[in-house]
Amino acid sequence: MKAQRARRTELSAWRALAEHASEIGGLHLRSLFTEDPERGERLSLEAAGLYLDYAKNRITDRTLRLLVQLAEASDLRAHIDAMFRGAKINVTEQRAVLHVALRAPRSASIRVDGRDVVPGVHAVLDRMAAFAERVRSGDWTGYTGRHIRNVVNIGIGGSDLGPAMACEALAHYSDRDLAFRFVSNVDGTDFAEATRGLDPAETLFVVCSKTFTTLETLTNARTARTWCLAALEDDAAVAKHFVAVSTNAAEVSRFGIDTANMFEFWDWVGGRFSVDSAIGLALMIAIGPSRFREMLAGFYAMDEHFRSAPFERNMPVLLGLLGIWYTDFLGARTHAVLPYDQYLRRFPAYLQQLEMESNGKSVDRAGQRVDYATAPVVWGQPGTNGQHAFFQLIHQGTQLVPCDFIGCCESLNPLGPHHDLLMANLFAQTQALAFGRLASELRAEGVPDTQVPHRTFPGNHPSNTILLPRLTPEALGALVALYEHKVFVQGAIWNINSFDQWGVELGKILAQRIAPELSSEAAPEPPHDSSTNALIQRFRRHRSGR
Numbered sequence: 001m002k003a004q005r006a007r008r009t010e011l012s013a014w015r016a017l018a019e020h021a022s023e024i025g026g027l028h029l030r031s032l033f034t035e036d037p038e039r040g041e042r043l044s045l046e047a048a049g050l051y052l053d054y055a056k057n058r059i060t061d062r063t064l065r066l067l068v069q070l071a072e073a074s075d076l077r078a079h080i081d082a083m084f085r086g087a088k089i090n091v092t093e094q095r096a097v098l099h100v101a102l103r104a105p106r107s108a109s110i111r112v113d114g115r116d117v118v119p120g121v122h123a124v125l126d127r128m129a130a131f132a133e134r135v136r137s138g139d140w141t142g143y144t145g146r147h148i149r150n151v152v153n154i155g156i157g158g159s160d161l162g163p164a165m166a167c168e169a170l171a172h173y174s175d176r177d178l179a180f181r182f183v184s185n186v187d188g189t190d191f192a193e194a195t196r197g198l199d200p201a202e203t204l205f206v207v208c209s210k211t212f213t214t215l216e217t218l219t220n221a222r223t224a225r226t227w228c229l230a231a232l233e234d235d236a237a238v239a240k241h242f243v244a245v246s247t248n249a250a251e252v253s254r255f256g257i258d259t260a261n262m263f264e265f266w267d268w269v270g271g272r273f274s275v276d277s278a279i280g281l282a283l284m285i286a287i288g289p290s291r292f293r294e295m296l297a298g299f300y301a302m303d304e305h306f307r308s309a310p311f312e313r314n315m316p317v318l319l320g321l322l323g324i325w326y327t328d329f330l331g332a333r334t335h336a337v338l339p340y341d342q343y344l345r346r347f348p349a350y351l352q353q354l355e356m357e358s359n360g361k362s363v364d365r366a367g368q369r370v371d372y373a374t375a376p377v378v379w380g381q382p383g384t385n386g387q388h389a390f391f392q393l394i395h396q397g398t399q400l401v402p403c404d405f406i407g408c409c410e411s412l413n414p415l416g417p418h419h420d421l422l423m424a425n426l427f428a429q430t431q432a433l434a435f436g437r438l439a440s441e442l443r444a445e446g447v448p449d450t451q452v453p454h455r456t457f458p459g460n461h462p463s464n465t466i467l468l469p470r471l472t473p474e475a476l477g478a479l480v481a482l483y484e485h486k487v488f489v490q491g492a493i494w495n496i497n498s499f500d501q502w503g504v505e506l507g508k509i510l511a512q513r514i515a516p517e518l519s520s521e522a523a524p525e526p527p528h529d530s531s532t533n534a535l536i537q538r539f540r541r542h543r544s545g546r
């Protein structure tokens with residue numbers, strides 16, 4: 001990869017895009033579609049079983065050409081090659097970024113520091129599969145010999161959002177004799193509610209932590225151990241009711257979990273990119289090893305597409321470039337993700353971390369402050385619910401909110417008219433957003449003049465639509481990989497390190513400092529600013545007055 005070049009805003013493609021944006025800024029999707037009746041088919045693409053319609057974007061062919069030029073001028077191809085060959089592209093932590101190795105076939109070879117990592121990936125997958133089968137078949141029992149009926153995943157951030165999202169997304173394929181719960185928050189309510197009604201003798205905890213030092217996860221894991229041992233009354237029970245997923249064997253055994261019950265992953269897997277590593281153990285127990293492998297095949301199919309397709313026919317590249325177009329050239333500050341599938345309910349929350357933790361950065365790889373916008377705020381809720389809540393703002397508010405609509409052609413729960421109505425709503429929303437409703441149309445329908453401005457829809461609101469044939473493990477894998485690579489593309493073009501997260505560190509350090517100050521034995525006057533001191537004092541007073 002070439003050394004840092006000119007700052008992004010000095011690239012001729014960047015300048016040309018800025019000029020182009022002012023030229024076509026007012027161009028309406030109505031005219032783009034009128035001028036090109038084939039636009040709907042032309043601006044669409046299929047990859048790894050997913051269909052992307054990107055016709056309802058405020059772009060012309062020239063916009064796309066310039067965006068592709070920007071990708072080329074940003075050395076995107078070299079960045080992609082560097083990731084796939086295991087180069088240490090996480091520059092602030094000097095680590096390779098190799099989530100793609102997690103789904104590479106057994107025959108592949110990917111080297112980090114001269115060592116092929118693929119055999120290790122498959123060895124862990126095989127151990128996970130053997131364990132998952134034992135739990136599913138009842139061969140792995142609890143301490144008292146009872147079958148495991150509940151699996152509780154303890155983890156936070158990347159060690160929670162991925163498995164929680166995927167377990168819900170693939171619930172249709174899940175063993176319904178097993179219940180899956182997720183505990184992430186250090187708020188004791190999370191643990192209390194997740195374990196309410198569960199029998200410790202039938203409960204398996206999967207403690208997921210890359211570092212095994214995370215305060216929330218270790219606090220919850222200790223509480224889980226106490227909860228378990230209060231009922232089972234023998235330390236030996238821990239071995240039957242706790243397994244760990246981590247890179248840190250020393251801390252796992254210090255906690256008291258036998259490392260024979262630990263599933264490994266590696267420092268070249270970022271937390272938010274780890275759902276297809278051993279962090280997905282709860283998911284594998286839920287859906288079984290062969291369906292988990294189908295999911296990996298979906299990831300791999302999208303990886304291969306990303307690695308080999310030309311940029312103008314490359315789905316993650318196009319999604320990344322379109323996002324950059326809106327964020328950096330048309331002033332969008334947020335991006336909505338709207339799954340029209342109840343099983344994908346947690347997908348927006350998952351993407352929030354993937355996109356915002358990866359690309360919510362304001363210095364470039366060399367540590368220089370950037371002079372352009374990076375990641376937008378990602379948000380969303382499933383359709384159709386959002387239509388009856390926040391869609392008003394997208395249709396008639398003052399902000400530009402590009403949207404990704406995600407839907408499935410076939411329902412996993414075909415009930416009467418439900419699926420057709422769901423999908424009709426998805427299609428209708430993208431249509432209403434793009435084309436709006438003109439004042440002249442309203443007047444022609446006899447709407448009184450005073451109401452016309454209120455009932456006019458300006459349109460020209462852009463959206464992508466991603467269609468899955470059916471929500472299968474394979475399709476979910478392809479969908480997650482699509483967004484992983486979109487994030488990668490944007491990070492490369494913004495010239496930022498998408499793979500560190502220093503922004504979460506400061507709060508952790510301050511919380512560790514404040515925790516002992518909340519006790520009544522602490523020094524009477526806490527040593528902080530007046531606001532923080534007053535909050536701590538008020539909390540202490542309330543606590544001592546109880």
Ligand code: G6Q
Pocket residue numbers: 156157158159208209210211212213214217270271272273357501
């Ligand atoms: C993800 C982040 C972060 C991480 C959590 C949990 O990319 O690094 O969300 O996953 O802080 O960390 P541990 O897995 O180390 O407990």
